[in-house]
Amino acid sequence: MSELLNFNYPPEPATDRVTLFADVILPLPLPKLYTYRIPYEMNDEVSVGVRVIVQFGAKKVLSCIVADIHENAPADYQAKYILDVLDDKPIITAPQLKLFKWIADYYMCTLGEVINAALPSALKLSSESRIQLHPHYNPEEDEIIFAPQEEKIIFALQNNQALTFTEVGNLLQIKSYHKFIKSLIQKEAIIIFEQVSDKFSPKVVKKVRIAEHFVQEEGMLEELFNQLTPQPKQLDVLLNYLQFVPVHQDINLNYRGIEKNALTNNPHLSASSINTLIKKGVLEQFDQIVSRFPMEHESQQLPMALSEHQLQAKDEILGLFKEKETVLLHGVTGSGKTEVYIDLIKHALDSGGQVLYLLPEIALTAQIVTRLMKVFGDKLGIYHSKFSDNERAEVWQGVLSGRFQVVIGVRSSIFLPFHDLSLVIVDEEHEPSYKQYDPAPRYNARETALMMAHLQGAKTLLGSATPSIESYYNCKTGRWGLVNMTKRFGEAKLPEIELVDTRREQQRKNMHSHFSAKLLNDIEERLKRHEQVILFQNRRGYAPFISCDECSWIPKCKFCAVSLSYHKFNNELRCHYCGYHERMPHDCPACGATTLRSMGFGTEKVEDELKLLLPEAEVQRMDLDTTKKKNSYQQIISDFESGRTNVLVGTQMVTKGLDFENVSLVGILNADTIINFPDFRAHERAYQLFVQVSGRAGRKGKPGSVIIQTRDPLQPIFNKVRSNDYQTLYEHEIEERMRFGYPPFTRMIRVTVKHVDDKTAENAAIVLAKDLTDRLGKQQVLGPEVPYIFKIRNLFLQEIHIKLPRETTNLKSAKGQIAQAIFNLKLLADFKGVRIVADVDPM
Numbered sequence: 001m002s003e004l005l006n007f008n009y010p011p012e013p014a015t016d017r018v019t020l021f022a023d024v025i026l027p028l029p030l031p032k033l034y035t036y037r038i039p040y041e042m043n044d045e046v047s048v049g050v051r052v053i054v055q056f057g058a059k060k061v062l063s064c065i066v067a068d069i070h071e072n073a074p075a076d077y078q079a080k081y082i083l084d085v086l087d088d089k090p091i092i093t094a095p096q097l098k099l100f101k102w103i104a105d106y107y108m109c110t111l112g113e114v115i116n117a118a119l120p121s122a123l124k125l126s127s128e129s130r131i132q133l134h135p136h137y138n139p140e141e142d143e144i145i146f147a148p149q150e151e152k153i154i155f156a157l158q159n160n161q162a163l164t165f166t167e168v169g170n171l172l173q174i175k176s177y178h179k180f181i182k183s184l185i186q187k188e189a190i191i192i193f194e195q196v197s198d199k200f201s202p203k204v205v206k207k208v209r210i211a212e213h214f215v216q217e218e219g220m221l222e223e224l225f226n227q228l229t230p231q232p233k234q235l236d237v238l239l240n241y242l243q244f245v246p247v248h249q250d251i252n253l254n255y256r257g258i259e260k261n262a263l264t265n266n267p268h269l270s271a272s273s274i275n276t277l278i279k280k281g282v283l284e285q286f287d288q289i290v291s292r293f294p295m296e297h298e299s300q301q302l303p304m305a306l307s308e309h310q311l312q313a314k315d316e317i318l319g320l321f322k323e324k325e326t327v328l329l330h331g332v333t334g335s336g337k338t339e340v341y342i343d344l345i346k347h348a349l350d351s352g353g354q355v356l357y358l359l360p361e362i363a364l365t366a367q368i369v370t371r372l373m374k375v376f377g378d379k380l381g382i383y384h385s386k387f388s389d390n391e392r393a394e395v396w397q398g399v400l401s402g403r404f405q406v407v408i409g410v411r412s413s414i415f416l417p418f419h420d421l422s423l424v425i426v427d428e429e430h431e432p433s434y435k436q437y438d439p440a441p442r443y444n445a446r447e448t449a450l451m452m453a454h455l456q457g458a459k460t461l462l463g464s465a466t467p468s469i470e471s472y473y474n475c476k477t478g479r480w481g482l483v484n485m486t487k488r489f490g491e492a493k494l495p496e497i498e499l500v501d502t503r504r505e506q507q508r509k510n511m512h513s514h515f516s517a518k519l520l521n522d523i524e525e526r527l528k529r530h531e532q533v534i535l536f537q538n539r540r541g542y543a544p545f546i547s548c549d550e551c552s553w554i555p556k557c558k559f560c561a562v563s564l565s566y567h568k569f570n571n572e573l574r575c576h577y578c579g580y581h582e583r584m585p586h587d588c589p590a591c592g593a594t595t596l597r598s599m600g601f602g603t604e605k606v607e608d609e610l611k612l613l614l615p616e617a618e619v620q621r622m623d624l625d626t627t628k629k630k631n632s633y634q635q636i637i638s639d640f641e642s643g644r645t646n647v648l649v650g651t652q653m654v655t656k657g658l659d660f661e662n663v664s665l666v667g668i669l670n671a672d673t674i675i676n677f678p679d680f681r682a683h684e685r686a687y688q689l690f691v692q693v694s695g696r697a698g699r700k701g702k703p704g705s706v707i708i709q710t711r712d713p714l715q716p717i718f719n720k721v722r723s724n725d726y727q728t729l730y731e732h733e734i735e736e737r738m739r740f741g742y743p744p745f746t747r748m749i750r751v752t753v754k755h756v757d758d759k760t761a762e763n764a765a766i767v768l769a770k771d772l773t774d775r776l777g778k779q780q781v782l783g784p785e786v787p788y789i790f791k792i793r794n795l796f797l798q799e800i801h802i803k804l805p806r807e808t809t810n811l812k813s814a815k816g817q818i819a820q821a822i823f824n825l826k827l828l829a830d831f832k833g834v835r836i837v838a839d840v841d842p843m
């Protein structure tokens with residue numbers, strides 16, 4: 001369209017002007033796009049994918065994304081004008097827009113919800129958005145040229161902590177003030193205000209170097225030495241500098257200088273001489289922003305040389321990519337999949353494409369980032385929720401501009417504006433945490449990544465030591481390629497797995513609280529040998545509930561149908577579903593007795609008790625409670641890596657992907673809750689969890705062992721885990737799935753009906769299930785039923801499960817039917833305020 005306009009140059013008289021309209025995606029759960037009129041003078045600026053500012057409703061002004069441009073005025077309302085254009089280039093790419101539409105369709109939500117989840121808050125602006133000075137901007141020193149309007153904003157910000165957009169508008173007394181805000185952000189003088197405590201403040205170190213003209217000009221350095229000979233202390237400083245920075249070998253080394261600390265902390269150098277040299281202009285001080293990643297990464301290293309097995313796997317993968325879009329790498333724990341990925345990433349970058357490397361959890365990124373950083377240096381972007389909004393916006397822009405060619409990140413990185421993807425890696429592809437439960441879009445990053453790769457003509461490599469049944473089935477049927485790595489890297493062997501029957505041990509009085517004598521003994525032995533131990537317990541907190549010995553009272557959440565967990569470190573009872581918390585009472589509120597007792601155990605109790613039982617253990621815990629701060633993962637992992645701690649206790653965070661060479665023992669404290677989980681995937685999950693956590697032991701030469709504590713050692717799953725027998729597990733599971741009509745043979749959609757009144761929720765669910773049955777058939781609709789946890793956040797829940805046979809269902813039309821049924825139900829007067837959530841491929 002804009003091309004058409006260019007052909008019309010010179011501009012035609014006003015009466016013949018083409019009036020253009022833009023359909024925009026508002027970051028709100030609206031069922032459709034809204035059409036705005038493009039002011040004539042903005043015709044050239046507005047394009048698909050840019051952000052524009054519009055007024056929505058009576059008061060709200062917000063930024064939204066242009067999805068389409070056309071000449072059709074809306075039939076049923078008067079289009080308002082677009083107020084301002086924020087970007088001169090699209091911040092959302094064409095393939096991305098296609099992907100977002102797919103997500104909205106497939107996962108049954110609105111495009112607005114997808115955009116809302118996708119964009120970092122710093123890119124979502126509204127009249128209430130606020131700006132502040134960039135924490136690193138120094139008006140005294142930084143010589144930036146500002147427009148007069150920008151000066152005005154800066155001046156106002158120096159007197160105020162933050163200004164809202166509306167306030168900026170009032171200040172400048174113009175309507176289109178956004179371009180000045182945008183320009184100031186680009187000049188790094190301001191940032192979008194962040195409430196969160198972890199503000200974007202790059203770390204700055206004070207450095208010094210010899211003033212450039214002394215090194216650049218022939219003979220100047222000698223001259224300097226001659227001049228300083230009468231001042232031996234100053235000469236010392238200079239010589240010391242040259243020891244760190246051998247400028248005489250390579251004058252370019254001077255530019256990077258050294259940290260000023262390196263000189264000032266040296267007791268043999270005189271502080272006043274250092275300052276004199278700076279005053280004289282021999283040394284110059286400068287600030288360097290160091291990377292927020294704790295690594296020197298200027299020096300790029302070559303990837304490790306692949307072993308024969310790894311090379312073979314890599315060749316097989318590349319071979320299969322010639323005919324298939326997707327390959328699954330099934331490699332046992334410690335087989336060195338990461339190095340194969342690194343090699344393939346390098347391969348992809350060499351041919352000029354972008355790469356996305358997905359990981360299921362932040363805990364994992366901490367270690368792998370270090371490995372990737374060594375090889376890819378500044379080309380590597382990192383994306384996860386512990387980054388501030390401004391940092392995430394920076395990665396977003398970096399992917400757009402091509403600064404980051406590889407991105408490593410958790411599930412939300414599938415939203416990034418890739419436009420030239422050639423490879424997507426989904427590591428630990430079996431992980432349920434790739435699925436977002438709440439809020440919409442309830443997407444699975446693995447499936448979305450596959451679609452993203454497909455839309456951009458890229459290849460996808462999924463990797464796991466314990467593939468999901470669905471993925472393996474795709475290989476068996478020939479849709480995907482399969483590559484196996486059956487041996488650990490180097491000489492390392494898979495660990496020996498031993499079961500301890502806790503019921504029997506209890507009878508024999510061999511249990512010390514939750515530790516069997518065997519487990520304690522083995523931990524002690526490892527610590528004596530200066531080896532390390534990982535202990536896994538699938539629950540955080542001290543105890544999952546407490547109870548009164550006298551009257552059996554159990555504290556429950558006020559809003560959810562669950563008992564409150566006891567957290568000892570802050571003496572709190574806490575709901576793990578809604579976050580409600582209260583102080584742990586001293587006496588029983590029901591009968592007044594002082595006999596409150598904690599029941600069951602979580603990671604906090606494991607940590608506590610182990611410290612008492614084995615005082616020589618340096619125990620560190622990794623779970624949701626100890627990883628709230630931005631760098632806590634990094635800290636816990638590096639403490640363990642360096643040996644400062646020797647026992648790591650944790651929830652599922654410690655079970656996968658982590659690579660510590662000194663771990664020779666893994667303990668699973670209670671296997672039973674995992675096996676007995678009521679879900680058709682329970683068996684698969686248990687296998688994955690046990691094999692993965694076991695796989696943390698004995699990864700480098702030293703033989704590893706695993707102790708699994710269970711009350712039921714005859715469970716058949718243990719044999720499969722012990723012999724690492726994925727094939728048998730797969731065959732057993734796939735047969736059951738076929739027999740009972742579960743994925744991959746069906747697609748499931750879970751519809752949850754919620755209401756404050758349980759009767760209303762139940763009635764609504766009955767009516768909805770009836771309508772769904774009429775539309776989809778009796779076989780396809782199960783329920784409604786009351787879920788195990790029947791109330792969350794004060795809403796009573798009812799669930800309907802829909803199973804759609806994979807081969808015979810037209811998925812699109814079935815989803816249309818479901819959406820229609822939900823829409824119709826909400827129109828009924830009886831069910832006002834009923835909330836309905838559809839979750840496609842629930843996990």
Ligand SMILES: Nc1ncnc2c1ncn2[C@@H]1O[C@H](COP(=O)(O)OP(=O)(O)OP(=O)(O)O)[C@@H](O)[C@H]1O
Nearest residue numbers: 304305306307333334335336337338339489657659
């Ligand atoms: N070619 C190589 N040269 C040197 N060391 C290697 C090589 N390949 C792998 N390793 C080392 O072997 C160990 C295991 O590798 P890696 O972590 O990649 O295994 P993995 O297959 O990802 O395991 P998991 O599934 O358990 O995460 C690591 O410490 C890694 O550094």
Ligand SMILES: [Zn+2]
Nearest residue numbers: 557560575578
């Ligand atoms: Zn609650």
